[in-house]
Amino acid sequence: MGSTQPSVWSAIRVTEPAGVNLAGVILDSEVLWFAATNTWIVAPERSGEAVVIDAPPDPGGIGRLLARYDLTPVALLLTHGHIDHMGGAESVRKLGAGVFVHPDDDYLTMDPVAQMRGLFGMVPPGEYLPPTQTIGLRHGMELRLAGVDFEVIHTPGHTPGHCCFLVRSEEWLFSGDQLFAGSIGRTDLPGGSFEQLAESMRDRVMPLADETRVLPGHGPETTIGTERKTNPFRGEWA
Ligand SMILES: [Zn+2]
Ligand SMILES: [Zn+2]
Numbered sequence: 001m002g003s004t005q006p007s008v009w010s011a012i013r014v015t016e017p018a019g020v021n022l023a024g025v026i027l028d029s030e031v032l033w034f035a036a037t038n039t040w041i042v043a044p045e046r047s048g049e050a051v052v053i054d055a056p057p058d059p060g061g062i063g064r065l066l067a068r069y070d071l072t073p074v075a076l077l078l079t080h081g082h083i084d085h086m087g088g089a090e091s092v093r094k095l096g097a098g099v100f101v102h103p104d105d106d107y108l109t110m111d112p113v114a115q116m117r118g119l120f121g122m123v124p125p126g127e128y129l130p131p132t133q134t135i136g137l138r139h140g141m142e143l144r145l146a147g148v149d150f151e152v153i154h155t156p157g158h159t160p161g162h163c164c165f166l167v168r169s170e171e172w173l174f175s176g177d178q179l180f181a182g183s184i185g186r187t188d189l190p191g192g193s194f195e196q197l198a199e200s201m202r203d204r205v206m207p208l209a210d211e212t213r214v215l216p217g218h219g220p221e222t223t224i225g226t227e228r229k230t231n232p233f234r235g236e237w238a
């Protein structure tokens with residue numbers, strides 16, 4: 001789930017689709033499910049292959065986002081195993097995508113129903129299936145997916161297996177629940193560690209260039225430069 005300030009990210013909606021950037025690579029997102037999770041797609045061109053980043057438990061919403069550009073998902077990158085990011089993973093896998101997730105989050109990824117009980121004390125209506133096949137992420141992995149190169153940056157803290165994904169050619173960082181515009185991921189859920197999150201930020205995220213676009217799991221996008229200057233938690237990783 002979200003940041004240390006749920007009221008901030010739940011109040012903000014990404015209303016404008018990011019659409020097609022100047023270089024021609026499609027980047028777009030939808031805000032899905034009641035946790036208002038951003039699901040992102042990256043694709044070199046229309047009517048081809050796509051990479052999906054995070055899959056909230058709303059297969060219909062993910063399907064509509066892909067249909068907007070007539071895309072077929074070949075890979076699903078999960079930033080972490082929380083239900084609002086992985087609940088739709090099996091549905092995307094069934095469309096033909098490989099599901100990538102860090103094994104340190106298997107205790108979450110493989111038991112979405114237990115997560116729901118833990119978070120809400122009940123299981124809301126709907127189907128919450130774990131992905132039946134996954135591919136393990138490791139820090140430093142370089143993945144060429146749908147013709148786009150992604151670098152895996154393991155950033156434990158929000159969860160032990162949390163990863164960010166860097167598309168160096170475009171200077172895009174998919175930051176999941178590690179870093180938000182003006183906030184950071186909460187660390188009070190089971191497996192969370194504020195010290196680890198601060199360390200991940202200092203050693204692995206903040207060394208990125210100021211121009212890097214930060215495309216988070218909740219709320220609007222930001223840049224590394226903006227967060228370096230203004231993020232209220234910046235003193236923790238200075
Ligand atoms: Zn989360
Ligand atoms: Zn979340």
